[in-house]
Amino acid sequence: MTIIAHQRCIDPDCAAEFGVDRVLTACPGCGAMLDVVYDWDRAWPKADRSFEVFERRGSTFGARNPAGADSTDAALDFSGVWRFRELLPFWMHAPNGATDIVTVGEGRTNLQRADALASELGMDTTAGGRVYLQYEGYNPSGSFKDNGMTAAFTHARMVDAKRVACASTGNTSASLALYASMTGIPAYVFVGEGKIAFGKLSQALDYGARTLQVAGDFDACLARVREIADTRPDVGVYLMNSVNPFRLEGQKTIMLRILEGLNWNVPDWIVVPGGNLGNSSAFGKAFSELRELGLIDRVPRLAIINAAGARTLDRVVNGLGVTWNGGRYDKAKVAGEFERMDREGERAKTVASAIEINRPVNLPKALRAIEVMNGVVRVADDETIVEHKALVGRFGFGCEPASGASVAGVRLLRAEGLIKPTDTVACVLTGHQLKDPDVTVGYHRGERTGPNVHANAPIPVADDLDAIVRAMLA
Ligand SMILES: *Cc1c(COP(=O)(O)O)cnc(C)c1O
Numbered sequence: 001m002t003i004i005a006h007q008r009c010i011d012p013d014c015a016a017e018f019g020v021d022r023v024l025t026a027c028p029g030c031g032a033m034l035d036v037v038y039d040w041d042r043a044w045p046k047a048d049r050s051f052e053v054f055e056r057r058g059s060t061f062g063a064r065n066p067a068g069a070d071s072t073d074a075a076l077d078f079s080g081v082w083r084f085r086e087l088l089p090f091w092m093h094a095p096n097g098a099t100d101i102v103t104v105g106e107g108r109t110n111l112q113r114a115d116a117l118a119s120e121l122g123m124d125t126t127a128g129g130r131v132y133l134q135y136e137g138y139n140p141s142g143s144f145k146d147n148g149m150t151a152a153f154t155h156a157r158m159v160d161a162k163r164v165a166c167a168s169t170g171n172t173s174a175s176l177a178l179y180a181s182m183t184g185i186p187a188y189v190f191v192g193e194g195k196i197a198f199g200k201l202s203q204a205l206d207y208g209a210r211t212l213q214v215a216g217d218f219d220a221c222l223a224r225v226r227e228i229a230d231t232r233p234d235v236g237v238y239l240m241n242s243v244n245p246f247r248l249e250g251q252k253t254i255m256l257r258i259l260e261g262l263n264w265n266v267p268d269w270i271v272v273p274g275g276n277l278g279n280s281s282a283f284g285k286a287f288s289e290l291r292e293l294g295l296i297d298r299v300p301r302l303a304i305i306n307a308a309g310a311r312t313l314d315r316v317v318n319g320l321g322v323t324w325n326g327g328r329y330d331k332a333k334v335a336g337e338f339e340r341m342d343r344e345g346e347r348a349k350t351v352a353s354a355i356e357i358n359r360p361v362n363l364p365k366a367l368r369a370i371e372v373m374n375g376v377v378r379v380a381d382d383e384t385i386v387e388h389k390a391l392v393g394r395f396g397f398g399c400e401p402a403s404g405a406s407v408a409g410v411r412l413l414r415a416e417g418l419i420k421p422t423d424t425v426a427c428v429l430t431g432h433q434l435k436d437p438d439v440t441v442g443y444h445r446g447e448r449t450g451p452n453v454h455a456n457a458p459i460p461v462a463d464d465l466d467a468i469v470r471a472m473l474a
């Protein structure tokens with residue numbers, strides 16, 4: 001069969017290529033990250049290219065639930081990832097083509113217009129300013145991670161992986177464990193000791209993944225699981241963290257669903273929390289490919305929001321002035337920043353546990369995304385993150401703390417004047433509200449420091465009619 005997909009080293013001075021049948025966590029030659037790249041003219045001929053095909057599938061996708069593990073056309077159209085299968089066509093190299101795709105109906109998410117929230121953030125809704133919430137909490141495991149896992153599991157099945165593993169702040173393990181239980185591939189998740197929200201831990205346990213609570217933080221867990229994937233062929237694990245380039249292929253479709261929700265109009269801004277920077281990287285790749293394919297003529301700007309206690313990207317970009325520079329970015333400056341953190345014993349610390357990461361593995365690809373999307377990086381402290389998480393609860397669908405960072409970022413960029421009051425802004429809400437109820441209840445009970453503007457504490461009341469009515473109407 002004609003080769004339409006490759007893995008390729010992102011370093012332009014190497015650019016080595018490898019088949020999609022290889023299991024790699026980095027370029028074997030130079031150690032840089034890998035991309036999945038396509039021969040688009042073969043994969044999706046020019047004459048067939050348009051949003052039309054997605055539009056047709058999208059208009060019917062809610063109507064039927066094919067309810068099965070077989071990847072029939074109906075099951076693929078039902079998936080919010082595989083409805084866009086022309087844009088991640090590595091599956092064409094699977095032994096049985098599309099029928100080997102692993103899907104559990106992921107990516108059926110909402111783009112919710114949130115005018116009350118927009119006004120609160122300083123947008124002028126009467127003059128057309130819009131804030132949309134891309135609610136990834138609707139995924140089967142409750143976070144955007146399912147978009148990536150469906151693609152990575154499809155690849156894992158293509159290469160006949162015997163075991164799958166990841167390090168996780170919680171949601172990656174929940175998602176991996178779900179897909180592993182659906183496919184029957186044994187799963188191993190490494191979580192930092194005491195670092196995981198209970199909603200997420202409960203999922204990994206429930207889905208039956210072997211869960212190792214490593215005495216260390218996320219960065220330590222990831223280093224270990226990579227070490228095992230790279231140096232212990234006897235264990236034979238397939239790595240499911242976002243260094244896996246196939247995962248990012250699935251995460252590109254979050255951008256497609258935003259475009260679809262906007263009738264294929266490109267918004268002015270995409271705002272996303274930055275942890276390991278897989279999303280940011282995937283979004284940049286999505287838009288650069290859509291432009292290359294001739295499907296869009298304009299690319300939105302990207303805002304990546306770090307937590308103040310996990311701000312490596314902010315330091316590298318805004319502090320040290322590092323840019324992608326055609327792939328020849330200043331590696332010494334980045335390494336220097338990592339050495340400084342080691343020397344000073346600096347560990348990531350934030351209430352937004354999903355982005356509590358100081359060594360973001362996708363940093364080079366995120367630099368590239370910033371170039372493609374004329375992006376900016378900003379920081380929000382924990383109080384601000386939690387306050388904006390509460391705002392999303394009040395005016396949107398609710399989200400977990402990390403997702404609140406993107407909404408906090410809108411307020412910040414609006415105040416700076418970078419986001420204009422009449423812009424169209426899409427915030428990615430990465431995870432479901434119920435993932436981390438401890439933070440939510442703590443906030444509403446006034447147990448956290450900060451202004452607690454939207455705190456809504458439960459009211460104790462005697463079992464007495466008059467007392468209850470008084471409490472209702474107070
Ligand atoms: C994983 C995760 C993030 C971080 O995403 P990256 O792609 O690693 O930057 C943010 N929010 C939630 C809820 C997550 O699960």
Ligand SMILES: [Zn+2]
Pocket residue numbers: 009010011014015016027028029030031032
């Ligand atoms: Zn290389």
